[in-house]
Amino acid sequence: MTATAPPLIEVRNLVKHFPITSGIVLQRQVGAVKAVDDVSFDVRSGETLGLVGETGCGKSTTARLIVRLLEPTSGTVTFEGEDVTGRSGASLKALRREMQMIFQDPYSSLNPRKTVGSIIAEPFVIHGLLSGEGERKRRVQQLMDRVGLNPEHYNRYPHEFSGGQRQRIGVARAIALEPKLLVADEPVSALDVSIQAQVLNLLRELQREMGLTLIFIAHDLSVVRHMCDRVAVMYLGKIAELGDNDALYGFPRHPYTGALLSAVPVPDPETGRRDRQLLSGDVPSPANPPQACRFHTRCPKAQEVCSTEEPLLEDKGTGTVAACHFPLTRDEVTLRLPVALTEPPDVPVAGSERA
Amino acid sequence: MSLLAVEDLRVQFVTDDGVVHAVDGISYAVETGTTLGIVGESGSGKTVSSLTTMGLTRGGSTRISGTIQFEGRDLLQASDEELRSIRGNDIAMIFQDPLSSLHPFYKVGTQLVETMLAHRDLSKAAARDRAVELLQLVGIPDPQRRVDQYPHEFSGGMRQRAMIAMALANEPKLLIADEPTTALDVTVQAQILALMQDLQNRLGMAVIIITHDLGVVAEIADEIAVMYAGRIVEHGSTNQIFSAPQHPYTWGLLKSIPRLDVGRSDELVPISGRPPSLINRPSGCFFHPRCPYVRDRHRRVDPRLEPVDGDRGHEVACLLSAAVRGKIWDGLRSGRDAESLRGLAETEQAAAGSVPKAGT
Numbered sequence: 001m002t003a004t005a006p007p008l009i010e011v012r013n014l015v016k017h018f019p020i021t022s023g024i025v026l027q028r029q030v031g032a033v034k035a036v037d038d039v040s041f042d043v044r045s046g047e048t049l050g051l052v053g054e055t056g057c058g059k060s061t062t063a064r065l066i067v068r069l070l071e072p073t074s075g076t077v078t079f080e081g082e083d084v085t086g087r088s089g090a091s092l093k094a095l096r097r098e099m100q101m102i103f104q105d106p107y108s109s110l111n112p113r114k115t116v117g118s119i120i121a122e123p124f125v126i127h128g129l130l131s132g133e134g135e136r137k138r139r140v141q142q143l144m145d146r147v148g149l150n151p152e153h154y155n156r157y158p159h160e161f162s163g164g165q166r167q168r169i170g171v172a173r174a175i176a177l178e179p180k181l182l183v184a185d186e187p188v189s190a191l192d193v194s195i196q197a198q199v200l201n202l203l204r205e206l207q208r209e210m211g212l213t214l215i216f217i218a219h220d221l222s223v224v225r226h227m228c229d230r231v232a233v234m235y236l237g238k239i240a241e242l243g244d245n246d247a248l249y250g251f252p253r254h255p256y257t258g259a260l261l262s263a264v265p266v267p268d269p270e271t272g273r274r275d276r277q278l279l280s281g282d283v284p285s286p287a288n289p290p291q292a293c294r295f296h297t298r299c300p301k302a303q304e305v306c307s308t309e310e311p312l313l314e315d316k317g318t319g320t321v322a323a324c325h326f327p328l329t330r331d332e333v334t335l336r337l338p339v340a341l342t343e344p345p346d347v348p349v350a351g352s353e354r355a
Numbered sequence: 356m357s358l359l360a361v362e363d364l365r366v367q368f369v370t371d372d373g374v375v376h377a378v379d380g381i382s383y384a385v386e387t388g389t390t391l392g393i394v395g396e397s398g399s400g401k402t403v404s405s406l407t408t409m410g411l412t413r414g415g416s417t418r419i420s421g422t423i424q425f426e427g428r429d430l431l432q433a434s435d436e437e438l439r440s441i442r443g444n445d446i447a448m449i450f451q452d453p454l455s456s457l458h459p460f461y462k463v464g465t466q467l468v469e470t471m472l473a474h475r476d477l478s479k480a481a482a483r484d485r486a487v488e489l490l491q492l493v494g495i496p497d498p499q500r501r502v503d504q505y506p507h508e509f510s511g512g513m514r515q516r517a518m519i520a521m522a523l524a525n526e527p528k529l530l531i532a533d534e535p536t537t538a539l540d541v542t543v544q545a546q547i548l549a550l551m552q553d554l555q556n557r558l559g560m561a562v563i564i565i566t567h568d569l570g571v572v573a574e575i576a577d578e579i580a581v582m583y584a585g586r587i588v589e590h591g592s593t594n595q596i597f598s599a600p601q602h603p604y605t606w607g608l609l610k611s612i613p614r615l616d617v618g619r620s621d622e623l624v625p626i627s628g629r630p631p632s633l634i635n636r637p638s639g640c641f642f643h644p645r646c647p648y649v650r651d652r653h654r655r656v657d658p659r660l661e662p663v664d665g666d667r668g669h670e671v672a673c674l675l676s677a678a679v680r681g682k683i684w685d686g687l688r689s690g691r692d693a694e695s696l697r698g699l700a701e702t703e704q705a706a707a708g709s710v711p712k713a714g715t
Contacts, residue, residue: 054543164629192630194608222615249615265571266616267573278546
């Protein structure tokens with residue numbers, strides 16, 4: 001990816017508040033869940049951007065706002081230089097051809113009463129493409145073959161397929177219209193470990209072949225490490241840190257990123273050792289998030305200023321932007337992260353990138 | 356004598372479609388104060404084997420054989436009455452989904468008290484005090500207030516902590532945790548695993564942790580059993596399994612999971628195909644349809660779990676010779692793919708010479 005390529009998507013000050021109402025007949029709004037609260041980032045053409053964070057951090061909501069499955073409370077989403085936030089009707093439908101989504105649960109995202117053939121053909125029907133029956137079927141079978149399904153299973157129903165195969169059906173449906181953007185929301189978290197790799201490799205292959213731009217949402221930091229060029233870490237509706245994959249994993253600056261990486265179990269008793277940093281407590285409610293820095297209630301480095309002054313996303317000089325007053329130092333990172341992460345065996349680390 | 360010794364356990368479910376061989380002749384032992392990790396995918400029999408230990412698979416259509424010795428008593432022969440006195444008392448279990456394992460209508464405290472009163476002669480007030488103490492022990496803030504709340508008022512991590520508190524209420528000798536952190540976020544997972552280790556150190560119990568996550572077992576298990584299609588295919592200490600894995604399925608698992616410490620350039624190597632049906636199982640080695648190193652003989656001969664030469668306590672069920680396995684794993688570890696290593700398995704057959712060719 002060249003950094004000069006114009007971004008496919010620009011997200012600016014995106015906000016989504018879900019109202020909390022009280023009363024049954026006369027509902028009044030008594031508050032709001034601030035699911036996404038002033039988020040800005042770019043998605044470059046052809047790259048894979050990862051959105052990671054824990055339950056309730058707003059990663060799925062952000063993705064749904066981008067593909068317009070949800071209406072933003074405020075802020076804009078620009079697709080190929082054009083503001084698409086206000087689109088509706090036919091122009092929104094045209095936009096949807098360019099952006100498709102793969103969902104987490106391959107069981108509930110496929111209609112059990114439809115054959116696989118008609119599920120994958122649905123996008124063509126909606127957009128009035130490939131009107132001939134034979135032509136449509138041929139294209140669907142090509143797609144099935146492309147994602148590793150047997151094209152002869154055209155007339156089977158979703159329940160006849162395993163979880164991994166169903167997820168392939170979802171992928172085939174999503175790439176049918178050859179979109180520019182594919183949003184994958186936890187595409188492998190419902191799959192068995194030995195099957196996950198099959199689907200992840202498929203997504204990578206398709207991206208390479210079709211030049212897809214991918215927004216990849218996951219809570220599993222290892223999967224994101226494997227899939228993404230750049231990664232945005234979200235916490236309570238805000239971006240805590242954003243940067244290139246290697247920079248972010250090798251030298252996280254936001255204490256929350258550090259805590260997440262520190263918490264991931266590494267399947268290696270030798271190189272996985274570290275002084276694990278445990279966060280205390282749970283994620284606060286997004287209906288009533290902490291003032292100023294939202295992480296200050298759980299942050300091991302929090303000081304007075306963190307609860308009075310909100311930190312802005314700033315370049316920390318090590319390849320990532322982070323919203324933190326007191327970013328992690330190299331020593332803290334070395335102590336808390338798995339050995340193998342901070343000292344990759346084949347790359348000599350001689351303190352060359354000290355901030 | 357081991358705290359728990361499972362010998363040749365078989366569990367079969369008779370269904371309309373045929374007999375499901377859920378667990379097929381597994382043996383393992385757990386000592387006081389140690390942690391055994393059972394790793395496998397859905398349908399590998401890991402959950403059924405531990406449910407059977409708890410006596411939770413008994414029923415008309417279930418066929419169970421073998422022995423499960425707990426402190427010298429065979430749990431399979433125990434009456435329902437005896438089992439009830441052991442369950443939740445000497446052996447406790449934590450389930451995967453804390454929301455569906457807690458009763459939504461009863462307060463968390465009430466459910467904790469019930470667990471204690473079922474086995475102990477306590478006054479209600481004393482049991483309640485102990486419930487508060489337990490919630491404190493598992494790190495729930497403000498336990499005096501929380502004890503009177505309902506499960507829906509707890510977050511996911513707190514519910515799992517409440518489940519652990521319930522499991523620990525009677526200070527069990529053996530704790531079985533079935534995917535205890537799968538439904539949780541990674542920071543909460545780390546908290547729960549640390550809690551389980553801390554409690555194990557303090558209370559000296561034995562733990563069986565069932566999971567599909569190799570990272571989790573690498574962190575907390577002393578010993579690991581890898582299950583596939585109802586059988587243990589590899590068994591050894593955590594170091595043995597991770598430093599010198601012997602079974603192609605274990606290699607497959609290790610190479611197919613994305614890792615934090617491996618960069619983006621490395622391709623994942625998926626295990627082809629999918630887990631077999633437990634009704635119509637493959638012939639020979641159950642893993643042969645998915646094994647990159649399969650030889651004709653493997654389609655006919657069913658391997659036993661046997662000790663690995665020169666590696667005490669390490670067992671594997673694989674027909675490849677130890678020397679070939681060693682070479683293949685060295686190759687995989689240095690980044691070669693299975694395709695290029697398949698030749699190693701072939702040389703073995705040539706060397707063995709006398710093996711007759713079957714069919715094609």
